[in-house]
Amino acid sequence: xxxxxxxxxxxxxxxxxxxxxxxxxxxxxxxxxxxxxxxxxxxxxxxxxxxxxxxxxxxxxxxxxxxxxxxxxxxxxxxxxxxxxxxxxxxxxxxxxxxxxxxxxxxxxxxxxxxxxxxxxxxxxxxxxxxxxxxxxxxxxxxxxxxxxxxxxxxxxxxxxxxxxxxxxxxxxxxxxxxxxxxxxxxxxxxxxxxxxxxxxxxxxxxxxxxxxxxxxxxxxxxxxxxxxxxxxxxxxxxxxxxxxxxxxxxxxxxxxxxxxxxxxxxxxxxxxxxxxxxxxxxxxxxxxxxxxxxxxxxxxxxxxxxxxxxxxxxxxxxxxxxxxxxxxxxxxxxxxxxxxx
Amino acid sequence: xxxxxxxxxxxxxxxxxxxxxxxxxxxxxxxxxxxxxxxxxxxxxxxxxxxxxxxxxxxxxxxxxxxxxxxxxxxxxxxxxxxxxxxxxxxxxxxxxxxxxxxxxxxxxxxxxxxxxxxxxxxxxxxxxxxxxxxxxxxxxxxxxxxxxxxxxxxxxxxxxxxxxxxxxxxxxxxxxxxxxxxxxxxxxxxxxxxxxxxxxxxxxxxxxxxxxxxxxxxxxxxxxxxxxxxxxxxxxxxxxxxxxxxxxxxxxxxxxxxxxxxxxxxxxxxxxxxxxxxxxxxxxxxxxxxxxxxxxxxxxxxxxxxxxxxxxxxxxxxxxxxxxxxxxxxxxxxxxxxxxx
DNA sequence: CACCTGTATCGAACCGGTTCGACTCGACGC
DNA sequence: GCGTCGAGTCGAACCGGTTCGATACAGGTG
Numbered sequence: 001x002x003x004x005x006x007x008x009x010x011x012x013x014x015x016x017x018x019x020x021x022x023x024x025x026x027x028x029x030x031x032x033x034x035x036x037x038x039x040x041x042x043x044x045x046x047x048x049x050x051x052x053x054x055x056x057x058x059x060x061x062x063x064x065x066x067x068x069x070x071x072x073x074x075x076x077x078x079x080x081x082x083x084x085x086x087x088x089x090x091x092x093x094x095x096x097x098x099x100x101x102x103x104x105x106x107x108x109x110x111x112x113x114x115x116x117x118x119x120x121x122x123x124x125x126x127x128x129x130x131x132x133x134x135x136x137x138x139x140x141x142x143x144x145x146x147x148x149x150x151x152x153x154x155x156x157x158x159x160x161x162x163x164x165x166x167x168x169x170x171x172x173x174x175x176x177x178x179x180x181x182x183x184x185x186x187x188x189x190x191x192x193x194x195x196x197x198x199x200x201x202x203x204x205x206x207x208x209x210x211x212x213x214x215x216x217x218x219x220x221x222x223x224x225x226x227x228x229x230x231x232x233x234x235x236x237x238x239x240x241x242x243x244x245x246x247x248x249x250x251x252x253x254x255x256x257x258x259x260x261x262x263x264x265x266x267x268x269x270x271x272x273x274x275x276x277x278x279x280x281x282x283x284x285x286x287x288x289x290x291x292x293x294x295x296x297x298x299x300x301x302x303x304x305x306x307x308x309x310x311x312x313x314x315x316x317x318x319x320x321x322x323x324x325x326x327x328x329x330x331x332x333x334x335x336x337x338x339x340x341x342x
Numbered sequence: 343x344x345x346x347x348x349x350x351x352x353x354x355x356x357x358x359x360x361x362x363x364x365x366x367x368x369x370x371x372x373x374x375x376x377x378x379x380x381x382x383x384x385x386x387x388x389x390x391x392x393x394x395x396x397x398x399x400x401x402x403x404x405x406x407x408x409x410x411x412x413x414x415x416x417x418x419x420x421x422x423x424x425x426x427x428x429x430x431x432x433x434x435x436x437x438x439x440x441x442x443x444x445x446x447x448x449x450x451x452x453x454x455x456x457x458x459x460x461x462x463x464x465x466x467x468x469x470x471x472x473x474x475x476x477x478x479x480x481x482x483x484x485x486x487x488x489x490x491x492x493x494x495x496x497x498x499x500x501x502x503x504x505x506x507x508x509x510x511x512x513x514x515x516x517x518x519x520x521x522x523x524x525x526x527x528x529x530x531x532x533x534x535x536x537x538x539x540x541x542x543x544x545x546x547x548x549x550x551x552x553x554x555x556x557x558x559x560x561x562x563x564x565x566x567x568x569x570x571x572x573x574x575x576x577x578x579x580x581x582x583x584x585x586x587x588x589x590x591x592x593x594x595x596x597x598x599x600x601x602x603x604x605x606x607x608x609x610x611x612x613x614x615x616x617x618x619x620x621x622x623x624x625x626x627x628x629x630x631x632x633x634x635x636x637x638x639x640x641x642x643x644x645x646x647x648x649x650x651x652x653x654x655x656x657x658x659x660x661x662x663x664x665x666x667x668x669x670x671x672x673x674x675x676x677x678x679x680x681x682x683x684x
Numbered sequence: 685c686a687c688c689t690g691t692a693t694c695g696a697a698c699c700g701g702t703t704c705g706a707c708t709c710g711a712c713g714c
Numbered sequence: 715g716c717g718t719c720g721a722g723t724c725g726a727a728c729c730g731g732t733t734c735g736a737t738a739c740a741g742g743t744g
Contacts, residue, residue, distance in 0.1 A: 001456070001480075003700055014724050019702060026703095027721060046454035050401065051700035053392030054729045061438070061457075068424060078420045082410060085441040094457070096403070097439040099427040112388035114343070115403075115436065138343075222626060252625050259601045283594050283625065284565025345730055356694050361732060368733095371692060393730035396699045 002043045010039035053114070061094045062305060063116035063139075065103050065130065067123040069191075076248070076294065079278050080122050080144055083298020091306045093117070103130045111137040118305045120144070120298070124155075125192025140308040142301040146194065150321045154304045156297050159323035160195045163290045164202025166326055167244050167272050170288075172210050175336040176242040176270060179212060180233050182219040182250045189218075199246050199274065215240065219247045227253045234261065241337035245273040251285055266335035277329055287333040290326045297324065344385045352381040395456070403436045404647060405458035405481075407445050407472065409465040411533075418590065418636065421620050422464050422486055425640020433648045435459070445472045453479040460647045462486070462640075466497075467534025482650040484643040488536065492663045496646045498639050501665035502537040505632045506544025508668055509586050509614050510554060512630075517678040518584040518612060520555040522575050524592045528560045541588050541616065557582065561589045569595045576603065583679035587615040593627055608677035619671055629675040632668045639666065 008018040013032055020026040021036035028036075039045070053059045064084050066077060085095045096116055100106040103121075107130055110116050117139055121130055124145030134141040135152040146157040171179055181203055183189075189196045200216055207214040215237050220226040226249045234240070234257075245251050251273045258265060265271045265287065273280075273289035280289060304320060311317060350360040355374055362368040363378035370378075381387070395401045406426050408419060427437045438458055442448040445463075449472055452458050459481055463472055466487030476483040477494040488499040513521055523545055525531075531538045542558055549556040557579050562568040568591045576582070576599075587593050593615045600607060607613045607629065615622075615631035622631060646662060653659060 001700095004702095005700075015701085016703075016725075017723055020723085023702080026723090029722060032722080044454070046451070048396070048700050049455040049457045050392045050395030051729090052702080054390070054396055054731085055700080055702045057729080059392065064439075078423075081420075081423075081439070082441050085439055089440075089442050094452075095439050097406075097423070097427055097437050098431075099424050100431050109388070110436075112386070113391040115391045222623070224626065227626075249624075249626075255598050256601060259598060281564065282591075284569075284591075343730095346732095347730075357731085358695075358733075359693055362693085365732080368693090369691060374692080390730050393699090394732080396701085397730080397732045399699080 001048075002045045004045070004047070006043055007036060007039045007045050010043060011035040057114070059115060059117050060092060061096055061116045062088055062302065062309075063096050063098060063107075063110045063119045065098050065106060065119060065121045067103060067125075068099055069123075076276055076279060076292070077122065079276055079294035080298045083295040084120050084122075084302050087299040087302040088306075091302065093302075093306065104133055107133050107137065111139055117309045118142070120301050120305060122298075126194040127192055140305060142305040142308075144297045144301050146198075146321070146323070148194075150319065152319060154301070154308065154319050155321045156301045156304070157195070157323055158290075158293055158297065159325055160198035161202035162323070163274060163326040164199040164204070165206040166328060167199075167274070167290060168203045168206040168210070168212060168214070170272055170328060170334055171242040171244070171270060172206075172212055174242075174270060174334050177212055177337075178215075178237065178240045179207070179242040179244055180215045180217065180237055180240045181244040181246065182217050182230070182233065183246045184218065185221050185247075186218045188221070196246065203244065213240075219250045221247070221249050226250050227257050230254060230257045231261070240269075241339075242270045242272070242334075245271065245275075245287070245289075248275050248279060251275055251279075251287060251289070252283055255286070265333045268338060270334040270337070272328070272334060280329070280331070286331055288331045289329055291329050293324055293327075300324070343390070344387045346387065346389070348385055349378060349381045349387050352385060353377040399456070401457060401459050402434060403438055403458045404430055404644065404651075405438045405440060405449075405452045405461045407440050407448060407461060407463045409445060409467075410441055411465075418618055418621060418634070419464065421618055421636035422640045425637040426462050426464075426644050429641040429644040430648075433644065435644075435648065446475055449475050449479065453481055459651045460484070462643050462647060464640075468536040469534055482647060484647040484650075486639045486643050488540075488663070488665070490536075492661065494661060496643070496650065496661050497663045498643045498646070499537070499665055500632075500635055500639065501667055502540035503544035504665070505616060505668040506541040506546070507548040508670060509541075509616070509632060510545045510548040510552070510556070512614055512670060512676055513584040513586070513612060514548075514552045514554055516584075516612060516676050518554070519679075520557075520579065520582045521549070521584040521586055522557045522559065522579055522582045523586040523588065524559050524561040524572070524575065525588045526560065527563050527589075530563070531560075538588065545586065555582075561592045563589070563591045565591065565595055568592050569599050572596060572599045573603070582611075583681075584612045584614070584676075587613065587617075587629070587631075590617050590621060593617055593621075593629060593631070594625060597628070607675045610680060612676040612679070614670070614676060622671070622673070628673055630673045631671055633671050635666055635669075642666070 004018050005015050008015045018036050021028045021033045088095045098106045119141040121143045124143040124147050126148050128147050131147055142154040144156050183200055184196050217233055219229045263269055271287040273287045275289050276292045276294050346360050347357050350357045360378050363370045363375045430437045440448045461483040463485045466485040466489050468490050470489050473489055484496040486498050488497055525542055526538045559575055561571045605611055613629040615629045617631050618634040618636050
């Protein structure tokens with residue numbers, strides 16, 4: 001393998017001069033720099049990552065810790081992952097992906113062995129056992145998902161409270177007065193998926209303000225249970241004219257449920273979901289939805305992480321808690337309720 | 343940070359003795375080994391990955407190169423990825439995930455900088471530009487996906503020819519005589535997705551053998567186009583009683599297409615797909631399908647890669663081309679055709 | 685008792701980079 | 715004509731592991 005020593009020899013200079021010529025950290029005469037660059041080209045030199053990491057204590061790798069739960073909509077995770085890896089690549093970092101069950105252990109291993117310069121944690125729960133260690137680690141960390149305690153880390157998440165509000169607003173503005181909100185199953189909440197509450201509470205608060213009747217349910221996370229759930233909700237509340245979905249399985253199941261009931265959207269019922277654009281595209285869901293902005297969240301987390309890695313350790317910037325504002329992707333599934341139409 | 347020098351000092355031995363005590367590569371007295379282990383515990387020592395990589399030329403990291411195409415069903419990739427990362431973890435390796443557009447460049451970078459011990463390539467096309475470099479790289483490589491030239495690498499893929507055969511067999515055994523096969527769109531084939539042809543050819547050959555009429559189509563890869571395609575195929579071939587799907591979008595769209603036509607499966611039409619179990623579960627697709635075995639393929643690729651990394655470089659084992667046999671996951675969507683029933 | 689063998693340990697070198705301090709040399713000022 | 719300065723370069727040390735060769739010492743053998 002070709003080392004910087006080989007480059008130096010071919011260029012006729014010392015190893016240190018070759019190093020400085022490449023890094024530019026000291027002034028080296030243009031002629032020598034050119035000879036070194038030529039030698040690099042000629043030999044096809046690439047620095048050895050391990051040696052550089054050892055010398056500089058910088059690996060140019062970030063650790064990405066997922067939490068892949070079989071009862072969640074796993075494929076959606078890919079969007080977050082790609083957001084992270086793509087942005088990291090643009091910033092000159094590679095990404096080590098860890099899917100290991102025991103996230104705390106993985107975190108410790110990568111941290112103490114100095115394999116990475118920082119961490120991005122995905123799918124962070126309200127009380128996440130990985131955070132305790134992360135705060136004490138030598139490397140900085142950023143999360144996608146809002147934990148209860150945010151000190152010492154940079155936090156990124158969708159603003160779920162605002163999401164709940166604008167979902168109710170969108171329906172109320174169209175004239176709806178009675179809505180059904182289908183959330184994720186209760187065990188997602190129990191596991192720390194606080195976003196379920198955050199969205200529901202935001203929706204409830206806004207519904208109260210505007211005098212809207214809101215029926216809240218936890219739906220199942222898979223077929224056929226969720227299909228039955230949806231039918232039951234619709235049977236129970238015949239006066240409801242709008243359906244809010246914070247549950248991917250419900251969104252996927254709804255087209256056939258509506259078809260079976262002989263309903264169509266938005267003519268008979270207005271629908272507004274909360275899922276990623278990618279999810280909608282793949283399954284051609286015809287419903288407007290608050291975008292989960294997976295890609296953007298992943299990108300923002302990496303950007304902030306890299307800023308902290310490369311930033312002045314002395315004047316450490318205060319930690320962020322960034323809740324990105326929700327946007328509705330309009331697919332035309334909201335219209336005034338049937339009764340109000342001429 | 344705590345180094346092996348610290349451990350040695352606390353244990354009262356030299357650095358080399360501490361190293362041997364931990365690696366077991368030379369005999370060290372039990373008493374000393376214990377003192378070293380105690381020191382490790384006391385200080386919380388973990389070897390520095392960069393230093394170890396430099397000294398041993400082994401990083402214990404494998405590079406995973408995806409190819410994420412926006413017009414393919416991206417979320418399915420996650421199953422392959424998790425198969426790789428999970429199995430790698432079990433074998434003591436971490437995984438560097440690269441999503442970079444320019445796969446060749448990424449491969450070169452990771453290879454020449456010695457960041458990884460080997461590569462797993464996903465979504466490998468028939469003529470994949472990454473393979474040329476991979477063959478010449480210092481590190482071994484395994485692919486998921488069958489290229490035309492397999493020399494110098496280990497190749498894993500689903501046996502698509504056999505898949506085509508058993509799909510036709512399953513229908514023929516149930517008494518069907520006229521089938522429609524909906525494949526991926528033609529541009530997937532053009533890009534090198536040879537599995538489309540492999541499955542179709544296997545199906546055609548078996549259909550010819552058994553005197554079955556097979557109508558072959560390339561369907562669109564998204565709604566609403568694929569829905570219209572499906573309706574057209576069904577209109578064109580009113581005598582067809584069985585539907586074979588090698589197209590995820592078609593599978594996702596079929597339930598609503600059938601509902602709209604007032605058909606149900608398997609009473610009116612038998613359906614057999616080819617997609618992952620995970621895909622079926624997530625979207626509650628009620629159709630039997632040949633499983634794409636993403637998880638298993640990822641795991642097998644890693645196992646073989648690690649065997650090659652750690653294997654005797656002298657007696658290099660011959661390279662594998664492993665096509666794993668298809669299995670049908672029965673979800674009850676195949677029944678005898680209506681006409682044949684009493 | 686000299687000799688050999690095997691066990692247990694140590695010191696030094698090495699992996700391939702980066703970085704610090706010192707040195708040379710020419711230009712410049714007085 | 716001597717001291718100063720800055721540009722350009724070199725040698726050596728260092729990062730934190732692993733590994734080779736040498737050494738010390740114990741026990742067994744003739």
